[in-house]
Amino acid sequence: MERPLVPIVTVPEIATVVEIREEIDEVKTFYFTFDNPEIEQAFRIRSGQFIMCTVFGAGEFAVSLPFSPENDRKHISVRRVGKVTAALHQLEPGDKIGIRGPFGNGFPFEEIKGKNVIYVAGGIGLIPLRSSIVHVLQHRKDFGRVVLVYGARTSKDLMYKNSIKEWKATENFETHFTIDRPEPGWTGEVGFVNQLVARLDLPVENTVAFVCGPPVMFNSVIKELKLKGIKEQDIYSTLERHMKCGIGKCQHCAIGRTLVCVDGPVYTYKQIKTLGEQI
Amino acid sequence: MYWLEKNQLEQLVKKLAKDYRIFGPRRDEVSGEVIFDWLENLSDLDLQASIPYNPPKFILFPHFEEILKYRYDHRSKKAVIERINLLEPKALVGIRACDLTGLLCLDRFFLGQEFVDEVYLEHRKKLFIISNTCVRPFPQCFCVCTDSGPGAKEGYDLDLTFTGEGYIVNCGSKKGQKLAEELGLKEAGPEASELRQKIIDDSISSFDRFALENKAWISRATNRLTTGFIKPEVWEYIGNQCFECGACSFVCPTCSCFNIEDVNSKTGDTYRVRTWDSCSFEGYTKMAGDHNPRKPVEDRRNKRFFCKLSYSQSKKYLRPGCVGCGRCARVCPGDIGLPNVVTYIRREITEG
Numbered sequence: 001m002e003r004p005l006v007p008i009v010t011v012p013e014i015a016t017v018v019e020i021r022e023e024i025d026e027v028k029t030f031y032f033t034f035d036n037p038e039i040e041q042a043f044r045i046r047s048g049q050f051i052m053c054t055v056f057g058a059g060e061f062a063v064s065l066p067f068s069p070e071n072d073r074k075h076i077s078v079r080r081v082g083k084v085t086a087a088l089h090q091l092e093p094g095d096k097i098g099i100r101g102p103f104g105n106g107f108p109f110e111e112i113k114g115k116n117v118i119y120v121a122g123g124i125g126l127i128p129l130r131s132s133i134v135h136v137l138q139h140r141k142d143f144g145r146v147v148l149v150y151g152a153r154t155s156k157d158l159m160y161k162n163s164i165k166e167w168k169a170t171e172n173f174e175t176h177f178t179i180d181r182p183e184p185g186w187t188g189e190v191g192f193v194n195q196l197v198a199r200l201d202l203p204v205e206n207t208v209a210f211v212c213g214p215p216v217m218f219n220s221v222i223k224e225l226k227l228k229g230i231k232e233q234d235i236y237s238t239l240e241r242h243m244k245c246g247i248g249k250c251q252h253c254a255i256g257r258t259l260v261c262v263d264g265p266v267y268t269y270k271q272i273k274t275l276g277e278q279i
Numbered sequence: 280m281y282w283l284e285k286n287q288l289e290q291l292v293k294k295l296a297k298d299y300r301i302f303g304p305r306r307d308e309v310s311g312e313v314i315f316d317w318l319e320n321l322s323d324l325d326l327q328a329s330i331p332y333n334p335p336k337f338i339l340f341p342h343f344e345e346i347l348k349y350r351y352d353h354r355s356k357k358a359v360i361e362r363i364n365l366l367e368p369k370a371l372v373g374i375r376a377c378d379l380t381g382l383l384c385l386d387r388f389f390l391g392q393e394f395v396d397e398v399y400l401e402h403r404k405k406l407f408i409i410s411n412t413c414v415r416p417f418p419q420c421f422c423v424c425t426d427s428g429p430g431a432k433e434g435y436d437l438d439l440t441f442t443g444e445g446y447i448v449n450c451g452s453k454k455g456q457k458l459a460e461e462l463g464l465k466e467a468g469p470e471a472s473e474l475r476q477k478i479i480d481d482s483i484s485s486f487d488r489f490a491l492e493n494k495a496w497i498s499r500a501t502n503r504l505t506t507g508f509i510k511p512e513v514w515e516y517i518g519n520q521c522f523e524c525g526a527c528s529f530v531c532p533t534c535s536c537f538n539i540e541d542v543n544s545k546t547g548d549t550y551r552v553r554t555w556d557s558c559s560f561e562g563y564t565k566m567a568g569d570h571n572p573r574k575p576v577e578d579r580r581n582k583r584f585f586c587k588l589s590y591s592q593s594k595k596y597l598r599p600g601c602v603g604c605g606r607c608a609r610v611c612p613g614d615i616g617l618p619n620v621v622t623y624i625r626r627e628i629t630e631g
Binding site: 009010011012014016054056057058059060061081082083084085094095096098240241242244245247248249250251252254255257262276 | 346347349351353356357358360362388389392393394395396397398507535536537538539540541543549551556558563564565566567568572582585586589591592
């Protein structure tokens, strides 16, 4: 069975970037391995957790984990958005990074066995969901219907094109893709994710939904899911905040009475509603 | 319990100084202010001075602290990370009950919860604490409302109470007991305990009336803050007076938010520095890409007082986050120190 999780708390462990892939505009995926073989062996995550990644000379940032807890290459997918992520994008294969973590609660897995699972992602919101999707597909027989609804602005903005290709060919995995405007050669749906969610025949009873994407998309999708009858406590999402320590001490990620780094980043919509701050 | 003669104090401090770096209240010659500081000169220690304007939290949680050092060579792709550990044993001599309570809050926060803060733990492990019963409250002080003074109840190695002629000494730990015995202090009977209580009672009666009246209102405010029943207009009123200077956080014995930056030095080493931070700053919650979920100042003020008084936060400290030292009221360029915020909340309750 799974080893106990012993996170790296204070001093980052050095890891080597072994491969870099351009995913979409401004987003790259960095595959890494730990230099210390013991850590490489012992590092275990739950899907939905995050790590603190050090770019030497630039700083540290919090980033969600897109790989499955089992049999998946370790990687992070990062959009170039600030000073530290810009420095990360400058790296080449062979460069070192520092890793602390994994931190946070993670998506439920054992608890949702036997249920139908709906994933709804918008844009790079697919990054944190990928971990759970791959994990659930690895244990496909333990779950009911598994559905992915994924939308992006254009076909170029769809993340993880290799995984998508694989998923489209996976049996018993219902995938639906949409882009905002028609494009020549596009055979998927057209329109916003929430509109697609509204049109689809989705399971409702004994079902959990994982939603991740920009706030506008998030709110409109939640509305549709609730209209279909999915309960607020069965809708999960993962939040992001400015984070410095990852271990519940610096307090930068406080929302209401919770700290995203230790109480989150995964919350049910029911919890999110009571936090009293915008997401 | 023991008696410590006035002239034995020097002996005690000198003995401690052999093993510990001594921190205590001293009067600053230039400003005339009492500050809690490293005592380069042990005779500067002034236990009769009024409450220091800064809490001693910086001794365990420094304003700037290098927690890691690393060097990365981009050409050879070699990274070396070192942990910085130059911590020496430190003694806090003459810490007030309010500040000691604040320190215990920090202990529970940094050493409790899901993770232990290893940096704080290093500081805390090698600490000797001598508390001092407060007999000279500020006009802003209200520790009587927050159950954190004027006499210390727990957390000290030795506790001193000045009687006018000497000190009543309480031992709070084996470490403290050992020191008292080594100094050959004279044992004191039950009369010392009674005398200490009388001194504390006298001190309480010298508090400003507002502090004594405020007592019940703090728990009402706690209730309101926890349940979130305070009108947005009250927060706006409070937010309008906030200069966003962060002074309240910096003088607060329990405020412990920090920022972490990697600072490159000319030698090629990079230092990971942890610095004090304040939730009153706009950049505090700003994420890369400039999205800021907590932009309006009243949102940020709301957060601070939630932290000081709400029941949810009290669960982390095992008591309210406010220790009643009154420093926030003293430094605030607006008028939103904690006692005033309680007053505004109280006004809302009474006037509806």
